[in-house]
Amino acid sequence: MKAGSLLAGLPAAAIAKEITDVLADAREVRIERIVSTGQVTPEGEWYDQDDDEWVLVVAGAARLRIEGEDCDLDLAEGDWVLLPAHCRHRVTWTQAEPPTVWLAVHF
C-alpha cells in the first residue's frame, strides 16, 4: 500500500518549472500530480496525446482551451475534464500563488 497527500510539499512561491510526481503507474494507467505556478502551454503549441486523459483541479485554478472552441474553459477547485485522445488542448492560465494542483489520469 502506498499513500500520500496531494497537498503536501507544495512550493511556497512561484517556481520556474512545473513539478510532476507519478503516484501510480500500471500497464494501462498512469496517475500523476502536477503542480503549476503560473505555467502555460507555450504560444501556438497544443497537447495532442495518444491516450485519454482525465484531469482534475484539486487546488488553485486554471484555464484550458480546446481546439475549435471559441473561449477558454474556466477550471476551479473540484472541476474535471475528460480529454479524449487527440483532443488538442492548451493550458492558457494557471494560478501561481497558492499553486495550482492537478490530478491527471492517463489511460
Added chain:
Amino acid sequence: MKAGSLLAGLPAAAIAKEITDVLADAREVRIERIVSTGQVTPEGEWYDQDDDEWVLVVAGAARLRIEGEDCDLDLAEGDWVLLPAHCRHRVTWTQAEPPTVWLAVHF
C-alpha cells in the same frame, strides 16, 4: 469532451446511501466520484477487489482500516491511498456533514 465538478450536486445533509457517479469508463479504467455521509463498511466485512484502486479524499474526511494493521489510516482532504488488488480494507468512518467526496480510480 466531458466535464463537471466533483463538488457540485452534493446532498445538503446526511442521506441513507452513498452516491456513486461514474465519470469515465474505459476498458481498463473506471473513474468514480463517491459521496459518503457517514456510511462505513458493515461490521466484519472487508472490501477485497480484483482490481487495483487509487482513492483520494477530495473533501471531508474518512478513516480506513487495512487488514493486519493495528490502527486506522486517517484521511483528510488531499490524502490518497493506492490499494493493490486483494488488499483487504474497510471504511471505518466518514464525515457526514459536510459530505465526504472520494475520487476512486479502479484499474
